[in-house]
Amino acid sequence: MDKVLQRLLDGDVISNQxxxxxREYLKPVFFRQGFxxxxxxxxxxxxxxxxxxxxxxxxxxxxLSCDELVVTYSSLANTHNQGTLQKALFSVLDSFPNWxxxxxxxxxxxxxxxxxxxxxxxxxxRLANAALLVASYAEQSNTQARKSQAGVAGEYAVELVLMHAGLERGSTYGAQFIHQGSNTDFIVPYAESGSVTDVRAYIAVQMSSNDRTRLSSSELHTGGVRFFCSLNGCTAASKNTNDIGDDLIAGAFQTETYYVVVQKELDRAIAHAEKRLKKLKGRAGATNAQFRLRWLTERGINYDQFADRLLELV
Incomplete structure (x- = not known):
């Protein structure tokens, strides 16, 4: 591939293939543990x-309330992470020759x-072509890093709530609990991986709503209270509760999974679900709309209520 790279740097047109x-050839350079x-x-x-x-x-x-703690920290983390990645992007051309x-x-x-x-x-x-290639791959790498950092920030925002409630890691709560090949973000109380009989609550965390919400169901095992924590409604989240699919909500409703979100977003989502149900009354989709509204009203809680529930389970 060095000949293809040479042609590209020379300004020759190369094929889509x-x-x-x-890109596949240079993945070890710009992705994974590379430059x-x-x-x-x-x-x-x-x-x-x-x-x-x-x-x-x-x-x-x-x-600070638990809701305020989640909103404030997620915003700070997003600002820090985005700023760090932008600084990194604007200095790649000076840094790459020294790698x-x-x-x-x-x-x-x-x-x-x-x-x-x-x-x-x-x-x-030649300099311009090299700069375009390096900057392009660098931004693609940053895009992956943003997703990873957002996930870490979301988990830590929820962990701050646990700490704020007085829970202690390794005692009254655990992290990265593994059972049947699935990794659960947090459990209450602490238990060794696989010891499901000792777990009273399973907690799955995601920054915002998307199709990956489906994955949280594998983290929330039976035998304990199930909590799906989302940062929907926070400035760091790119989507909101409306983006959770009806099939996912039906599954969460049937498994009695709690939806933990800041109160402002929960109120907005309930109002939207009420309007949707009213609009679909007697039409196709009304059943799904009913499930959504019931899940939000019966299983939707804010982070302060979430903390109180966990204290009851310790």
């Missing part, structure tokens, strides 16, 4: 430390050297 093959991971690490640790201090400061503010590419050998190492040389050459056309 060659573009695809080149972008090395590049982002420069600012990641500092940002993580700042965010950690902010979260501790929030926990010290006892006047040691440790452990990379063979043809891929040759291609990396070609790109590094092109980014420091005097040929404006």
């Amino acid at each position: 060659e573009h695809y093959d080149l 972008m991971d090395w590049h982002r690490a420069k600012s990641r640790d500092a940002a993580k430390e700042r965010l950690g201090k902010e979260s501790l400061r929030l926990l010290d503010q006892n006047e 040691p590419a440790s452990g990379v050998e063979g043809d891929l190492r040759v291609s990396i050297s070609q790109l590094q040389a092109a980014l420091t050459c005097q040929d404006p056309k």
